[in-house]
Amino acid sequence: xxxxxxxxxxxxxHEEPASAAARPEPLITLRGxxxxxxxxxxxxxxxxxxxLSVGPGExxxxxxxxxCGKTTTARMAAGLAxxxxxxVEYQGRDIWSMSKREFTDYRKSVQYVHQDPYASLNPIRDIxxxxxxxxxxxxxxxxRKDGWQxxxxxxxxxxxxxxxxxxxxxxxxxxGGQRQRVAVARALSLNPKLIIADEATSMxxxxxxxxxxxxxxxxxxxxxxxxxxxxxxxxIAKYFGWHGxxxxxxxxxxxxxxxxxxxxxxxxxxxxxxxxxxxPEPDPxxxxxxxxxxxxxxxxxxxxxxxxxxxxxxxRCPLFEADTCDVLRPELExxxxxxxxxxHVVGGASPLHVPRARSGGGE
Amino acid sequence: MPTTDPPKTDGPILSVRDLHVAYRxxxxxxxEAVRGVDFDLYPNQxxxxxxxxxCGKTTLGLGLLRLLPKLGSVPKGSITYNGRKGExxxxxxxxxxxxxxxxxxxxxxxxxxxxxxxxxxxxxxDQMGDTIRAHPDGERKPSKKEIxxxxxxxxxxxRLEPNRVLPSYPHELSxxxxxxxxxxxxxxxxxxxxxxxxxxxALDILTQRAIVDVLxxxxxxxxxxxxxxxxxxxIAAELADRVATMYAGRIIETGTARDIFYGPRHPYTVGLIKAVPxxxxxxxxxxxxxGTPPSLSNxxxxxxxxxxxxxxxxxCTSVDPELDPITERAxxxxxxxxxxxxxxxxxxxxxxxxx
Numbered sequence: 260x261x262x263x264x265x266x267x268x269x270x271x272x273h274e275e276p277a278s279a280a281a282r283p284e285p286l287i288t289l290r291g292x293x294x295x296x297x298x299x300x301x302x303x304x305x306x307x308x309x310x311l312s313v314g315p316g317e318x319x320x321x322x323x324x325x326x327c328g329k330t331t332t333a334r335m336a337a338g339l340a341x342x343x344x345x346x347v348e349y350q351g352r353d354i355w356s357m358s359k360r361e362f363t364d365y366r367k368s369v370q371y372v373h374q375d376p377y378a379s380l381n382p383i384r385d386i387x388x389x390x391x392x393x394x395x396x397x398x399x400x401x402x403r404k405d406g407w408q409x410x411x412x413x414x415x416x417x418x419x420x421x422x423x424x425x426x427x428x429x430x431x432x433x434x435g436g437q438r439q440r441v442a443v444a445r446a447l448s449l450n451p452k453l454i455i456a457d458e459a460t461s462m463x464x465x466x467x468x469x470x471x472x473x474x475x476x477x478x479x480x481x482x483x484x485x486x487x488x489x490x491x492x493x494x495i496a497k498y499f500g501w502h503g504x505x506x507x508x509x510x511x512x513x514x515x516x517x518x519x520x521x522x523x524x525x526x527x528x529x530x531x532x533x534x535x536x537x538x539p540e541p542d543p544x545x546x547x548x549x550x551x552x553x554x555x556x557x558x559x560x561x562x563x564x565x566x567x568x569x570x571x572x573x574x575r576c577p578l579f580e581a582d583t584c585d586v587l588r589p590e591l592e593x594x595x596x597x598x599x600x601x602x603h604v605v606g607g608a609s610p611l612h613v614p615r616a617r618s619g620g621g622e
Numbered sequence: 623m624p625t626t627d628p629p630k631t632d633g634p635i636l637s638v639r640d641l642h643v644a645y646r647x648x649x650x651x652x653x654e655a656v657r658g659v660d661f662d663l664y665p666n667q668x669x670x671x672x673x674x675x676x677c678g679k680t681t682l683g684l685g686l687l688r689l690l691p692k693l694g695s696v697p698k699g700s701i702t703y704n705g706r707k708g709e710x711x712x713x714x715x716x717x718x719x720x721x722x723x724x725x726x727x728x729x730x731x732x733x734x735x736x737x738x739x740x741x742x743x744x745x746x747x748d749q750m751g752d753t754i755r756a757h758p759d760g761e762r763k764p765s766k767k768e769i770x771x772x773x774x775x776x777x778x779x780x781r782l783e784p785n786r787v788l789p790s791y792p793h794e795l796s797x798x799x800x801x802x803x804x805x806x807x808x809x810x811x812x813x814x815x816x817x818x819x820x821x822x823x824a825l826d827i828l829t830q831r832a833i834v835d836v837l838x839x840x841x842x843x844x845x846x847x848x849x850x851x852x853x854x855x856x857i858a859a860e861l862a863d864r865v866a867t868m869y870a871g872r873i874i875e876t877g878t879a880r881d882i883f884y885g886p887r888h889p890y891t892v893g894l895i896k897a898v899p900x901x902x903x904x905x906x907x908x909x910x911x912x913g914t915p916p917s918l919s920n921x922x923x924x925x926x927x928x929x930x931x932x933x934x935x936x937x938c939t940s941v942d943p944e945l946d947p948i949t950e951r952a953x954x955x956x957x958x959x960x961x962x963x964x965x966x967x968x969x970x971x972x973x974x975x976x977x
Contacts, residue, residue: 324826434914435675464674464853469897470910491827494856498899498908501975523901524977537831539856541898543879546860551835558781558798558832 284350285312286453286485287336287369292345294331303563305331307511308345315452316483318503320496320519322534324560328511329489333455336487337371338362367397370446374458376438380430386410386441387426393448413444418474436467443475453485454478460495472499493538497523504597507531510563510571513591517598527600529554529578570603578604633704634662634954635814635847636686641699643678643685643871653919655681657871658699660945664954665814668841668848670862670879672855672894676915678871679851680734683817686849687731688713688721703728706814726757729815730808732801734823739804740792746803747773747788753810776806779843780836798829802836809840818850822857834860855898859883864954867891870916870926873945877957885969887948887959889931892969905975925961933963 294306306328313319313336321329334340335347338354347354349365357365373379380389390413391406393399400406407426414422417440430438439459446454456475460468476499478484486503490496496505497519505522507515507530515528526532533553540546552558557575561567567574573584583603591601600606643656656678663669671679684690686701701713705728716724725731733739741749750773754764764772774784780802792800801821808816821837822830834857841848852858858865858879865882867875867890875888886892893911900906913930916922922929924939931938945958961967 324828465855465894466674466897466910468910469899469908473908473910493827494899494901497901497905501905520975520977534827535901537827538901539830539834539854539860540900540902541856541859541883541895542900543859543862543883545902546856551831551838553828553831555828558828559796560828 283314283317285314286350287487288312288346288348288351289332289336290346290348292332292335292342292347294328294335294340295343298564300564304566305511305563306335306342309508309511309513311336311487311506311513313453313485313487315485316479318479318486318488318500318519320500320503320505321487321489321508322491322493322496322505323508324491326510326560326563327508329491329508330457331511332508333371333457333487333489337369337455338366339371367449368452370449370451370454372439372442372446372454372456372459374461376435376442376462377430379442380438382430385427385429386414386433389430389441390414390426390445390448393445397449399449409448410444413447414441416447416478417441417444418470419444434467436463436471439463439471440474443471443478447478451484453487455487455489457489458491459488461490461492468495469498475499493523493534507534510561510566512571512601513599514572514601515599516591517595521598527594527598527605528602529576529605530572533575533577570601578602580604632665635665635704636663636849637700637702637704638662638686639700639702641682641685641701642697643681643690644695644697645681646693646695647919651919652697654697655694655871655918656685659871659873661866661873661876662954663815663847663849665847666841666845667863667954668850668861670858670865671849671851671868672853672858672865673868674894674915675853676918677868679853679868680819681871682868683731683819683849683851686713686817687725687729688716689731703815723757726753726808726813727811728813729817730811730813731817732804732808732819732821734820737792737797737800740800742792744791745788746790746792746795750776750788750807750810753807757811772810773806776810777803779809779840780806781832782806796829798825798832801825801829801833805833805836805840809844809846812844812846814846816846816848818848820852821850823852823854830857837861855883855894867894870921871918872926872960874927874961875959876945877948878955881949881957885957887957887964887967888927888961889933889963889967890927891959892967893930895969896971902977904973904977906971907974933961933967935963937962 289309289311292309296303296305309332323329335342341355354365387407387410390410391400394406394409400409410426411422414425419425419440460471463471479486488499500519503519505519506513509530515522515531526535533555536550537553554577555575569585569587570589573579589601589603591599592606594600594606638659638661641656641659642654644652644654646652659682673679685696696714703711703713705711751769754769754772773788777784777787782799782802822833862879865879866873869890875891882891886895896909899908911930916926924941925943928934928938943960943962945960948957948959950956
């Protein structure tokens with residue numbers, strides 16, 4: 260039932276290296292998007308001038324610490340928040356100047372899966388109603404029997420089977436992993452082209468998490484669903500987004516961007532390096548060789564309300580150079596094909612970095 | 623630096639034998655959440671309890687310090703704590719007053735969910751002061767200055783700035799800072815046994831790293847034994863000398879961190895490890911363990927893991943295997959698995975993409 264999504268799906272690229280020249284037309288494009296929040300202490304710049312795009316069947320991982328602007332960016336991409344500057348485009352059209360019909364179509368095509376499956380499902384609706392209501396509302400399902408059958412199909416797609424036994428249940432009768440699958444099934448109900456997954460697996464047990472990621476991977480590969488995938492865990496980003504790209508965010512800005520294998524195996528920005536150094540490995544010998552504190556000078560993230568001057572990462576940065584980093588704000592610059600870094604020390608002035616031969620990371 | 627396997631010259635600090643923990647349910651029945659656990663913990667050793675949610679890790683941790691909720695009880699088993707002066711304490715026989723003294727001074731626990739462990743309307747200095755005042759050295763009451771100094775020293779040990787943290791309320795601190803304050807509080811009375819329940823769960827990756835670093839440092843300086851509960855196997859690889867995998871209320875495999883991560887012999891442990899994505903190196907194929915853990919009120923006969931196990935045989939549904947030694951080593955070093963087919967269990971990682 261999820262076939263025939265539109266013309267874009269014929270250019271699924273999941274088998275292709277992420278750096279392949281022929282990228283499909285993006286579904287969602289953020290152009291110079293910013294978001295500021297008014298507080299008593301003045302304006303907070305939660306997201307500052309972010310450019311990103313995701314195409315069908317592509318994965319873009321947004322990584323960074325809490326408060327780096329990942330969720331705010333995702334909410335803008337989902338049309339849940341209006342940017343204070345910049346454009347959010349869906350298939351080349353500015354979503355905030357769309358007609359009502361176009362906007363409805365966009366809303367159907369871009370679905371959001373939240374972190375907490377305990378909070379995102381209505382506790383007094385059984386699973387059948389949770390899934391059938393949007394189907395009926397948008398005229399996809401006609402009548403009760405059709406609604407039931409389509410809801411059952413959705414559950415099969417997220418590996419909840421036999422579906423018949425889950426449909427009459429209420430959220431409290433399901434485990435966290437099962438609830439999150441229901442949340443994904445609901446997101447799938449309107450044949451989305453893009454799923455925005457906001458830490459959608461971070462509350463789940465290890466084994467359940469991988470099952471969930473493998474299931475999402477099938478939606479990506481078989482149905483050509485694009486993903487804006489938000490996670491603070493680079494191991495998860497590596498696993499789910501190997502054929503995609505990673506954007507590393509820090510205090511509202513993208514500080515490094517590139518194909519996943521390159522960002523993970525050959526990080527450029529000192530912040531990306533620190534994040535990678537901080538991830539514990541499931542290997543006792545290897546993990547104990549990692550640098551204490553990820554090599555950072557401080558483990559505390561500065562407040563958005565009181566951003567450091569120059570490069571906002573400079574108070575924590577191991578490569579900090581006085582009179583440059585604390586004065587000038589670095590821009591995101593292209594350092595190699597398809598790679599961007601925002602750093603005075605490793606980017607810009609330093610010689611261009613040659614990307615690795617195996618950049619796409621084939622099978 | 624690897625801290626694996628410090629030499630064991632003394633006896634264990636904690637000996638647990640055939641421990642059972644039961645909960646009363648609404649309909650008057652009891653459900654066993656821990657079903658016969660044995661282990662020894664040696665001084666300055668760290669033991670990770672790993673497994674899926676609902677396998678009994680937290681219940682076991684709470685049971686060790688007798689912190690079970692009202693509906694919980696210990697119908698069977700023994701917990702022996704061997705103190706620093708060579709005294710042997712039967713933890714299950716301690717009376718209320720003795721138990722209060724034993725906790726904090728000898729054994730302390732850091733609970734999951736840092737915010738809930740604080741009184742939200744007390745400043746950090748008052749909460750730390752309460753702990754110090756409740757456990758005075760002898761008759762003399764500690765002065766305000768002493769309390770401040772002892773608290774400040776502990777906070778510096780967890781790399782927090784005392785002048786910033788002590789006058790703050792819990793909500794004024796970040797999650798990672800709160801977690802470090804809790805660790806500092808738990809160590810105020812210099813206990814020799816620390817139990818941590820998911821100390822890094824729900825924290826950011828750099829904050830997690832800061833906690834892990836602090837625990838490494840504290841353990842090197844203060845020499846305490848540690849039991850930590852985690853569903854995150856990578857954290858176990860980082861912090862544990864020994865690992866015990868729990869399933870349906872029992873320890874089904876135990877060994878050194880290297881035994882468990884490089885040569886797991888129980889199919890369940892293999893399944894858990896195969897579900898953890900690494901960040902360094904090749905991209906391996908990952909898979910989840912099929913099915914879900916059994917309901918503790920309705921356990922399958924024989925091995926509780928049999929219905930989900932790829933190695934299952936007919937005998938697995940009739941025999942519930944005991945921990946069988948795989949490599950015999952010195953006390954507290956053995957690798958053992960509770961599986962009738964451990965000899966056949968192979969652990970391989972299939973690479974799907976090269977780094």
